[in-house]
Amino acid sequence: MNWLDDVKWDAQGLVPAIAQEVGSNDVLMLAWMNREALERTVQTGQAVYFSRSRQRLWHKGEDSGHHQIVREVRLDCDNDVVLLKVEQRGLPAIACHTGRHACFFQRLEAGQWKTVDPVLKDPAEIYK
Amino acid sequence: MNWLDDVKWDAQGLVPAIAQEVGSNDVLMLAWMNREALERTVQTGQAVYFSRSRQRLWHKGEDSGHHQIVREVRLDCDNDVVLLKVEQRGLPAIACHTGRHACFFQRLEAGQWKTVDPVLKDPAEIYK
Numbered sequence: 001m002n003w004l005d006d007v008k009w010d011a012q013g014l015v016p017a018i019a020q021e022v023g024s025n026d027v028l029m030l031a032w033m034n035r036e037a038l039e040r041t042v043q044t045g046q047a048v049y050f051s052r053s054r055q056r057l058w059h060k061g062e063d064s065g066h067h068q069i070v071r072e073v074r075l076d077c078d079n080d081v082v083l084l085k086v087e088q089r090g091l092p093a094i095a096c097h098t099g100r101h102a103c104f105f106q107r108l109e110a111g112q113w114k115t116v117d118p119v120l121k122d123p124a125e126i127y128k
Numbered sequence: 129m130n131w132l133d134d135v136k137w138d139a140q141g142l143v144p145a146i147a148q149e150v151g152s153n154d155v156l157m158l159a160w161m162n163r164e165a166l167e168r169t170v171q172t173g174q175a176v177y178f179s180r181s182r183q184r185l186w187h188k189g190e191d192s193g194h195h196q197i198v199r200e201v202r203l204d205c206d207n208d209v210v211l212l213k214v215e216q217r218g219l220p221a222i223a224c225h226t227g228r229h230a231c232f233f234q235r236l237e238a239g240q241w242k243t244v245d246p247v248l249k250d251p252a253e254i255y256k
Contacts, residue, residue: 003239016144018155025153027146030209042236075241076231077224081158083232096205103204104211108170111131113203 004035008080014050017082019060019095021102022071028088028095029103031058038073038082045070047084064097064126066090092120099123132163136208142178145210147188147223149230150199156216156223157231159186166201166210173198175212192225192254194218220248227251 007015013035019028031049033041037057040048047068051058061067072085088095096103098119105117137143141163147156159177161169165185168176175196179186189195200213216223224231226247233245 003236003241006241016158018146018158020155025155027148027153027155027211030144030146030204073236074232075234075236076158077226077228077233078231079234081231083155098205100205103206103209104202105205106203106207108131108201108203113131113134 004039006079007035007038007075007082008078009035010080012052014052015080015082017047017049017084019047019068019084019086019088021093021095022085022087026102027104028068028086028101031060033082041070041084042073047086061089064090064094066094066126068095090121094120094126097123097127099126132167134207135163135166135203135210136206137163138208140180142180143208143210145175145177145212147175147196147212147214147216149221149223150213150215154230155232156196156214156229159188161210169198169212170201175214189217192218192222194222194254196223218249222248222254225251225255227254 014032017033018030034050037048037050047060049058067089068086074083099121100117106113107116142160145161146158162178165176165178175188177186195217196214202211227249228245234241235244
């Protein structure tokens with residue numbers, strides 16, 4: 001497992017992981033991975049993150065069904081950031097717990113964060 | 129400056145910032161910002177990060193000339209990750225200190241990180 005040793009984990013044993021959608025190249029989200037999360041991601045071909053708030057592995061889509069199928073795993077020049085190229089499950093493709101396509105739906109406009117992307121599905125319908 | 133107060137800075141006063149290229153949608157790099165870096169980024173329209181290794185503000189391109197012109201600033205659903213949509217300066221567009229277009233040039237293949245993207249310009253020529 002040398003490739004896992006190549007990653008520079010931070011003091012908490014984590015690295016940021018960016019999920020980018022294959023095709024659109026949209027940046028869907030950023031979450032965190034520990035060594036086990038990255039190992040499981042590669043073994044299973046689905047994104048597994050480490051939830052800092054819950055302090056446990058988090059198989060993306062475990063509640064929503066909105067899994068991320070991992071097509072490519074990349075590492076940056078400093079070996080401390082992971083980039084996943086994924087197919088986002090959900091109809092339509094929903095990565096965000098708010099029911100939006102991606103998590104970056106707030107845009108800075110004239111000194112305010114404005115919500116600029118639509119909710120595609122009511123979270124109450126996703127997490128029922 | 130309420131919009132800066134809306135950001136959830138971590139224990140070190142930082143948030144990760146993803147730079148994504150306008151047009152191609154390529155993810156160029158991930159760096160870190162403190163409050164002053166984000167404020168200057170918005171004031172100047174060019175990406176300013178906080179270098180954790182040097183513990184100081186880092187105006188991207190200050191040595192290389194490869195500035196990032198910021199066209200859009202976004203914040204994620206948890207208010208703790210910033211996404212910049214940028215025009216990457218350099219001919220060709222080079223974001224990485226290795227002389228590559230983007231920092232994510234290592235791809236996991238059969239249990240090894242393989243360098244899969246070319247050096248576009250010799251770093252010795254960039255940082256002379």
